[in-house]
Structures are given as C-alpha cells and as structure tokens.
Amino acid sequence: MTLSPRQVRVIGIGTGSPAHVTGQAVEAMRECDVFLVADKGEVKDELVAVRRAICEELLDEGSFRIVEVPDPERGPDAERDKAAYRSGVDAWHAARADRYAEIIEALPEGETVGFLVWGDPAFYDSTIRIVDAIRTRIPLDVRVVAGISAIQVLAAEHRIVLNGIGQPVHVTTGRRLLDEWSPQLGTVVVMLDGHLTCRELVSRDPGIVIHWGAYLGLPQQVLRSGRLADVIDEIARLRAGLREEHGWVMDTYALTVPSAPPRA
Structure with missing residues (x-):
C-alpha cells in the first residue's frame, strides 16, 4: 500500500509581530495540525514563545499543536574556514532533518x-533545504508561503529606499562582507553578522552610512543610523548590552555610500 504524501507548509511569519503575518500565511497556518519548532535552549525560548503567541492570536483554540524539537549542536562558525563552515552547516542540516523526519x-x-519561518523562507533560512532532505526519506507535498523579511522591516522602520535610482541592492553575510564590499554594489544589506564586521570598512570609505536594527518587529526593537565611523562604537556597545540582557540578539543592517553632489 502506498501512502499519500504528507502535507507540509513552510510559512514565513515575519519578524515577530502578528501584524506581519499575511492573509495567505494565515490560511496556510489554518491547514496545519501540528507545527514543528526548533528548541534552541533557554536563551532563545522567546523565539518559541513568539511563534506560540502568533498561533494563539491567529488560530482557533485547540486547532493546532506545537512540538518543540531540540536543535542539534552547531559548531563555532566564526573559527572555521570556508570549507569547514560549509561541511559544518551541512552536518547540522542533516541532523535537523533526521530529527524532524x-x-x-x-x-x-x-x-x-x-x-x-522567521521572516521569509527565501532569505538565510535553512527550512526549505531541510524539508527537501526529509523528502528523500518521506513522501511530502510541500507548499511555501512568503513572509515579510527583516530586510523589508529594516527599510520600512528607517523610512529608506534600499536601491538608488536604477541601482542594485546586494545582500550578503558578515562572513563575506569584507571580500565583497565595493561602492559599486549599491546598498549592501548584511545579515548574520554577530561581529559587526562593517567596522573594518571605516578605513576604506569614511563616508559609509549604516542603518541598523535589532529585534525588528518585536516590542524591544532598537534602531540606529548615521555615518558608520560616527555610530559603530555605539552600535557595538548597544548590541553587546542587548545580548547580555536578552541572552540572544538578531540584527540586520544596510550600508550605503551617499552619492557625490552634482557639479555646479
């Protein structure tokens, strides 16, 4: 007897506010009987709690269950070279897929x-890859629903347009920033930068402007902006304090180089 594929919904829920959850996402959530959520330990309990609160606000009581899945240990990414980093992430994804399966x-x-999925499943999130790995073991029928990303919230909260007129937007990670950055890239949005690598760009171009945000969409949201050379020390102190206070921090920033004024 061949079983029908298991129905799976990968749903972007924005960055913490129920108001970020789209109507399409709510419809997909209502189709679900059980939500699998990664348990990343006590310091990140708040991320599970926010997901639970969103479900309780948007779904009927008793219509769903939440199962917390202990997250596999992940190695010290900052200390790995590119090859070791990739193999470490692959092993972590495989272990996650095994537990979910x-x-x-x-x-x-x-x-x-x-x-x-926090934010949008398309931006620096492993869920789709992990679900694809599960599909090699279990027949699945998967639907993905887009969500509001941290990139969009960052721009909205700072009231900025990310691209200059006719110009590109480059999205990368702190790990790759120093190798990739150039004024010709246009606005550079940086995610997953726990070390504020952008500090090292001050010597390359003191005119760089940063728009930074932490806990975007949550009640404790914090924003800072200004010339990178002027505000990076404040941002670093603030970020360290927030991490100590909450036990975790998620932040994103955008770097721009103001255009030179037109000649008279």
Whole structure:
C-alpha cells in the first residue's frame, strides 16, 4: 500500500509581530495540525514563545499543536574556514532533518505539518533545504508561503529606499562582507553578522552610512543610523548590552555610500 504524501507548509511569519503575518500565511497556518519548532535552549525560548503567541492570536483554540524539537549542536562558525563552515552547516542540516523526519513519521496519517519561518523562507533560512532532505526519506507535498523579511522591516522602520535610482541592492553575510564590499554594489544589506564586521570598512570609505536594527518587529526593537565611523562604537556597545540582557540578539543592517553632489 502506498501512502499519500504528507502535507507540509513552510510559512514565513515575519519578524515577530502578528501584524506581519499575511492573509495567505494565515490560511496556510489554518491547514496545519501540528507545527514543528526548533528548541534552541533557554536563551532563545522567546523565539518559541513568539511563534506560540502568533498561533494563539491567529488560530482557533485547540486547532493546532506545537512540538518543540531540540536543535542539534552547531559548531563555532566564526573559527572555521570556508570549507569547514560549509561541511559544518551541512552536518547540522542533516541532523535537523533526521530529527524532524522521526517526528513526522510518528504523526497520525493525514495530519498536516507546518514550519513557522522567521521572516521569509527565501532569505538565510535553512527550512526549505531541510524539508527537501526529509523528502528523500518521506513522501511530502510541500507548499511555501512568503513572509515579510527583516530586510523589508529594516527599510520600512528607517523610512529608506534600499536601491538608488536604477541601482542594485546586494545582500550578503558578515562572513563575506569584507571580500565583497565595493561602492559599486549599491546598498549592501548584511545579515548574520554577530561581529559587526562593517567596522573594518571605516578605513576604506569614511563616508559609509549604516542603518541598523535589532529585534525588528518585536516590542524591544532598537534602531540606529548615521555615518558608520560616527555610530559603530555605539552600535557595538548597544548590541553587546542587548545580548547580555536578552541572552540572544538578531540584527540586520544596510550600508550605503551617499552619492557625490552634482557639479555646479
């Protein structure tokens, strides 16, 4: 007997506010019987709590279950070279896929599984890759729903347009920033930079402007902007204090180089 594929929904839920959840995302959430959520330990309990609060606000009571899945240990990325970093991430994804697959296989037949993705599943999130890995073991019918990303919230909260007229936007990570950055890239949006690598760009161009935000969409949201050379020390102190206070911090920033004024 061949079982029907398990229905899976990968749903972008924005960056913490129920107001970020689109109507399409709510419809997809209502289709789900159980949501699998990564348990990353006590310091990140708030991320699970926010997902739970969003479900409780938008869904009928008793219509869903949340299963917390202990997240596999991940190595010290900052200390790895590119090859070791990639192999470490691949191993972490494989371990995650194994844990999720075991739970999915044990669920009652016909239940739909949901993954609530912070921001948008397309931007620096592993859920789609992990679900693809699970599909090699279990037949799945997967639907992905877009969400509001940290990139969009950062721009909106700072009231900026990311691209100059006819210009590009470059999205990268702190790990790659120093190798890639150039004024010709246009606005550079940086994610996953726990070390504020942008500090090292001050000597290359003191005119760089930064728009930075932490906990975007959450009640504790914090924003700072200005010339990178003028505000980077304040941002670094603020970020360290927020991490100590909350036990975790998620932040994103955009770097721009103001255009030279037109000649008279």
